[in-house]
Amino acid sequence: xxxxxxxxxxxxxxxxxxxxxxxxxxxxxxxxxxxxxxxxxxxxxxxxxxxxxxxxxxxxxxxxxxxxxxxxxxxxxxxxxxxxxx
Amino acid sequence: xxxxxxxxxxxxxxxxxxxxxxxxxxxxxxxxxxxxxxxxxxxxxxxxxxxxxxxxxxxxxxxxxxxxxxxxxxxxxxxxxxxxxxxxxxxxxxxxxxxxxxxxxxxxxxxxxxxxxxxxxxxxxxxxxxxxxxxxxxxxxxxxxxxxxxxxxxxxxxxxxxxxxxxxxxxxxxxxxxxxxxxxxxxxxxxxxxxxxxxxxxxxxxxxxxxxxxxxxxxxxxxx
Ligand SMILES: [Zn+2]
Numbered sequence: 001x002x003x004x005x006x007x008x009x010x011x012x013x014x015x016x017x018x019x020x021x022x023x024x025x026x027x028x029x030x031x032x033x034x035x036x037x038x039x040x041x042x043x044x045x046x047x048x049x050x051x052x053x054x055x056x057x058x059x060x061x062x063x064x065x066x067x068x069x070x071x072x073x074x075x076x077x078x079x080x081x082x083x084x085x086x
Numbered sequence: 087x088x089x090x091x092x093x094x095x096x097x098x099x100x101x102x103x104x105x106x107x108x109x110x111x112x113x114x115x116x117x118x119x120x121x122x123x124x125x126x127x128x129x130x131x132x133x134x135x136x137x138x139x140x141x142x143x144x145x146x147x148x149x150x151x152x153x154x155x156x157x158x159x160x161x162x163x164x165x166x167x168x169x170x171x172x173x174x175x176x177x178x179x180x181x182x183x184x185x186x187x188x189x190x191x192x193x194x195x196x197x198x199x200x201x202x203x204x205x206x207x208x209x210x211x212x213x214x215x216x217x218x219x220x221x222x223x224x225x226x227x228x229x230x231x232x233x234x235x236x237x238x239x240x241x242x243x244x245x246x247x248x249x250x251x252x253x254x255x256x257x258x259x260x261x262x263x264x265x266x267x268x269x270x271x272x273x274x275x276x277x278x279x280x281x282x283x284x285x286x287x288x289x290x291x292x293x294x295x296x297x298x299x300x301x302x303x304x305x306x307x308x309x310x
Binding site for chain 1: 139142143146147151156160163164167168231232233236239242244245248259260262263264266268269284287288291294295298
């Protein structure tokens with residue numbers, strides 16, 4: 001009695017693990033789909049492992065690639081420039 | 087973070103500010119949604135200060151990740167804000183200002199910056215699509231990169247790996263993973279169909295993983 005996969009669209013085609021994983025990673029999954037995928041990972045080791053790895057990369061990208069600091073004079077420069085055209 | 091109800095993005099025109107050549111008009115967005123907002127001077131300044139300027143950190147980071155140069159990033163951001171003010175009437179109140187700004191920045195990058203730079207242009211999108219379609223599910227699922235090896239990447243490995251990707255792949259990772267844009271927003275920012283956003287992201291993630299697994303190997307991790 002497995003419930004219908006909420007990732008499936010109206011085409012009736014069964015959504016693959018890869019497609020589910022991508023929707024999750026890309027932030028395109030609904031609450032219901034996320035819940036379904038969490039339960040799916042309990043039964044599907046490849047999905048579990050891939051999800052863990054990919055989410056970690058995503059986290060690392062977030063923590064390591066956001067650090068460029070705006071030069072302090074940039075806002076002032078922009079403001080003065082736009083004062084001169086407004 | 088969907089764009090507001092109606093989600094309408096007005097078309098807007100960009101006039102190159104620094105280019106003495108005949109005015110270049112780029113009509114962007116959805117031609118059927120060409121209504122322009124009316125703003126008083128006071129409103130313009132308020133929108134600029136309250137809706138545009140707060141995104142300057144993200145904008146600068148995006149500019150930097152595109153150009154990989156601090157001065158170029160500065161110029162790009164400055165130029166983007168100048169354009170955002172000049173074409174503020176094309177910005178519809180209540181819609182997603184950040185996505186609108188990102189789109190201007192990305193277009194400025196392509197039209198003004200990329201033209202001058204030596205960066206090789208464009209990925210072969212045909213190739214991207216076919217890669218995606220023929221992609222083996224197992225490739226995504228079984229990679230030789232392991233979580234444990236990532237935990238030691240505390241230096242610049244991640245940033246370097248990202249920067250080493252082709253700019254089109256770098257861009258989708260930034261938009262999705264750093265800025266949290268949704269498929270439909272990325273499609274509008276990049277002027278590509280949603281299906282292409284999805285396949286490009288997929289390919290970008292695999293390329294990033296490949297780079298990281300090269301680093302992992304260098305760091306001495308044995309792969310199974
Ligand atoms: Zn699975």
